[in-house]
Amino acid sequence: MKVIDLFAGAGGFSTGATMAGCEVVWAANHWPDAVEWHSKNHPEAMHLCQDLHQADWSLVPKHDMMLASPCCQGHSKARGKAKGNPQHDASRSTAWAVVSAAEYHRPEFIIVENVPEFLNWQLYHPWEMAMSALGYSVAPHIIDAADYGAPQHRVRLFLVLAQSEHPLHLQIPRGQHIPSREFIDFDSGKWSQIDKPGRAAATLERIEHGRRIHGDRFLISYYGMTKTSRSLDRPVGTITTRDRWAIVDGDRMRMFSRFECRDAMSFPDTYQLPDNHRLAVHLMGNAVCPEPVNQIISAVRAAA
Template sequence: MDVIDLFSGAGGFSTGAALAGCNVVWAANHWPEAVEWHAKNHPDTQHLLQDLHQADWSLVPEHDLMLASPCCQGHSRARGKAHGNPQHDASRSTAWAVVSAAEYHQPQVAIVENVPEFLDWRLYRPWKLAMKALGYSVSPHVVDAADLGAPQNRVRMFLVLTKTKTPLVLDLPKMDHKPASSFIDFDAGNWSQIDKPGRAKATLERVRSGREAFGDRFLISYYGNTKTGRSLNRPIGTITTRDRWAIIDGGRMRMLSRFECRDAMSFPDTYQLPDNHRLAVHLMGNAVCPEPVKRIIQAVKEAA
């Protein structure tokens, strides 16, 4: 099965497709660093660095499956959804590139990933009607990555669009959850003392509450509204585009390494990352989890 990947980012969708036995023939993104690292990890794929509003779809290879992750920032509650905000409105508009690509190529199946709030977008109904006008049935699936093989609680929406008379409802497995302890290396990383001058009061409070609940080893969220610790015996919370999760080990602490972020996202341990920690974390936090994608595509193949 030949696949193209719109808004390919760091390559989570592409990697999941490859794990499912697909051939990723083409991938595109407007972010140079994302295209660079996608190309390092998928050297046999044709790459395009471009704003996909301006894409010439006649230059895109024929394919059986189209994958697309249009920008989610304009939909996410974490980033705000105010109408009239030019940045967020432009972000939401990227979803129309999926319609134009589908109109030209008419693949049998397309899978679109985004945050669940995509379904509340005030233009979702016109967008859905456009896809239906092209002959697609639209089937939304809201899934937690932890249920599909990733050691992370990450709730995302996958729209399965098929050239069928009725929507394709996938029979997805619900797997045993993998704990955060499965990928954390306590012998690696740059640790610092928790009790040091300048440590934020909110951080110390999170550590205190975590110790009461979980003992010496646990996770805390370094920002946000979470005021308690998080057990290492459950999946980690959502990996974001900047350092969020800190590991507590007795009197010391550190942030997740870029490789731990990669493992939490369920990328293979051979997946290459930049040496720049901030860039690597951004790429991972902006990606799609490959293991859930693999299982979604496998379910599509089985249902077809």
């Protein structure tokens, strides 16, 4: 099965498709760094660095399945979705590139990934009607990556579109959760002493709270809604585009390495990352978890 990947980012969708036995023939993104690293990891695919509103779909190779992760920032609760915000409005509009590409190529299947709030978009129903007019049934699936092979709680929407009369509702068995301790390397990384000058009082409070509950080893979040400690026996919380999770080990602590972010996303350990930590974390936090994609695509192929 030949696959193309719109808004390909670091390549989570493409990697999951490869795991499922598909051939990724084309991938595109507007961000040069993402295209560079996608091409390093998927050299067999054609690559395009462009705003996909302006893409010439006639230049895209034939394919059986389209994967697409339109920009989610305009929908996400984490970034706000106020009407009239030009940046967010432009972000939301990227979803129309999926319609444009589908109108030209009419692949048998399309899988669209986004945050669940995508379903609340004011233009979601017109978007869905446009896809229906092209012959696609639409089946929304909201899944937590932790239920499908990633050691991370990451709730995302996957719209499964098929050239069929009835929506393709997938039945994918949930698996056992993978604890974060399985990918954390306590023998590597840049550790620092917890009780060092300048350490924020709020951080020290969270660490003390974690010690009372979890003992000497646990995780803490530096920002977001989860500002408490977290057991290493659970999947980590959502990996984001900047450093978020810290490991506490006795009297020392450090942030996740870029490789631990990669492992938490369920990328294979052979997946290449830039040496620049900040860029690598941004790429991973903006990616799709490959292992859940593998299971979704495998289920789609089995149901076809």
